[in-house]
Amino acid sequence: MIKFDNVSVSFPDKKGQIVDAVKNVSFEIGKGEIFGIVGASGAGKSTLLRTVNQLQRTTGGRTIVDGSDIGRLSGPELASLRHSIGMIFQQFNLVSTKTVAQNVAFAMEIAGRSREKIKQRVPELLELVGLTERAEVYPNTLSGGQKQRVGIARAVANNPKILLCDEATSALDPETTNDVLQLLKEINRKFGITIVLITHELDVVKKICQRVAVMDKGEVVEIGEVFDVFTKPQHEFTKALLSHTFDLDLPERLTSDPSKPLVKIIYNGDKAEDSIVSNVVKHYAVDVNILHGKIEYISDKPFGILIVQLIGAQEELDKSLDYLRKNTYRTEVINERN
Ligand SMILES: Nc1ncnc2c1ncn2[C@@H]1O[C@H](COP(=O)(O)OP(=O)(O)OP(=O)(O)O)[C@@H](O)[C@H]1O
Ligand SMILES: [Mg+2]
Structure with a gap:
């Protein structure tokens, strides 16, 4: 055209x-x-x-x-x-x-x-x-x-x-x-x-x-x-x-401590993300604080973002992140140590 x-x-x-x-x-x-x-x-x-x-x-x-x-x-x-x-x-x-x-x-x-x-x-x-x-x-x-x-x-x-x-x-x-x-x-x-x-x-x-x-x-x-x-x-x-749309504003005190990973979990409606987060808590010795959540509809398809803070020993944190990376559309640590 x-x-x-x-x-x-x-x-x-x-x-x-x-x-x-x-x-x-x-x-x-x-x-x-x-x-x-x-x-x-x-x-x-x-x-x-x-x-x-x-x-x-x-x-x-x-x-x-x-x-x-x-x-x-x-x-x-x-x-x-x-x-x-x-x-x-x-x-x-x-x-x-x-x-x-x-x-x-x-x-x-x-x-x-x-x-x-x-x-x-x-x-x-x-x-x-x-x-x-x-x-x-x-x-x-x-x-x-x-x-x-x-x-x-x-x-x-x-x-x-x-x-x-x-x-x-x-x-x-x-x-x-x-x-x-x-x-x-x-x-x-x-x-x-x-x-x-x-x-x-x-x-x-x-x-x-x-x-x-x-x-x-x-x-x-x-x-x-x-x-x-x-x-x-x-x-x-x-x-x-x-x-501007997807980086949810978080206070500095939360983002500045790399020993407590802040994790952005992104899902596109295909996966049951609630159970994925509760599985992390069940299977690994970590606490999960939910800090922010948002669902956007793009061209009528759901697209969700969840920001959580993981607290626990390093080994357990690593395992939890591994699990999240395998089971979500995308998982990013936003306050990674440089
Ligand atoms: N008639 C014109 N004469 C000279 N420069 C122009 C003319 N029209 C546009 N420009 C320049 O061309 C560039 C692109 O302008 P354009 O208006 O296409 O941008 P835009 O993406 O529509 O911006 P906006 O979101 O502000 O409307 C700008 O640097 C503008 O100053
Ligand atoms: Mg214009």
Whole structure:
């Protein structure tokens, strides 16, 4: 559906130096996928995304949409491509002097749809996003979540094949974010629209994306199924990005004593971890203090972390750790002696 083939984008900065915003990016996004792109600010996410509808031209390589090299399109062909790609933004970008219904209709007018078609479709779209009652109001009377719903109705008005979302939920509170994500999921399922979603909120990716690419300094440093990337991050940058979610904050007094190992046990729902911990206590002469526990759901699969402190003689500690390493998805000692 979308193929980035060695895509690079460079800009001259204010001092005339070249900034490589995107460097040699190659990967593909399949039809009907919900694909996430994450990375720190300035990583090049928006620049890469904007090559998909040619709001940004590539300076090297090609972005291919539905088999055509869109860098070669111009005039009516480019306009028609843009109508087949919807986009939503963090700041909603609604027209403040138009009502909700007029904002949605506007997208169809620009695409040259007939009056009858617009008249018929706008109510359907407002129904889809749950704003039938607000059709005649102006955007300034809407909440953030409602504004983004208008943005979504507008973005899908012309039946696009692709929906690009650039930080679409970043200005919303968590509950509203959830509602908007559910709506995106529904749109993906109902109409088979391919969704590419940029975000700095890993929670968003965990909730709705199937695959994710991690960008750092213009490059894709990691890509894969969300569950795999989030549970077994390979690249240093991804590990650092995920540490906010998974490194549970513990006081220094606990982490500074290597004679009492602090053990992070990670399980992915396949193993009965409770019994594994109680087995350790039963079989070895150690005490286990549970310090922290958390279960995350990533792409609807449970992924748990348990942090325990083991107290006992060295030999018993070694045996317990051995047992844990063999019987859990992953076991790490986080305050290891150097
Ligand atoms: N039009 C432009 N002219 C010059 N430099 C630009 C332009 N657009 C982006 N850049 C630079 O390219 C790099 C990548 O920017 P980009 O907006 O793609 O990052 P991002 O990952 O979307 O960041 P954020 O999370 O902050 O939105 C940055 O260094 C940015 O300053
Ligand atoms: Mg951006």
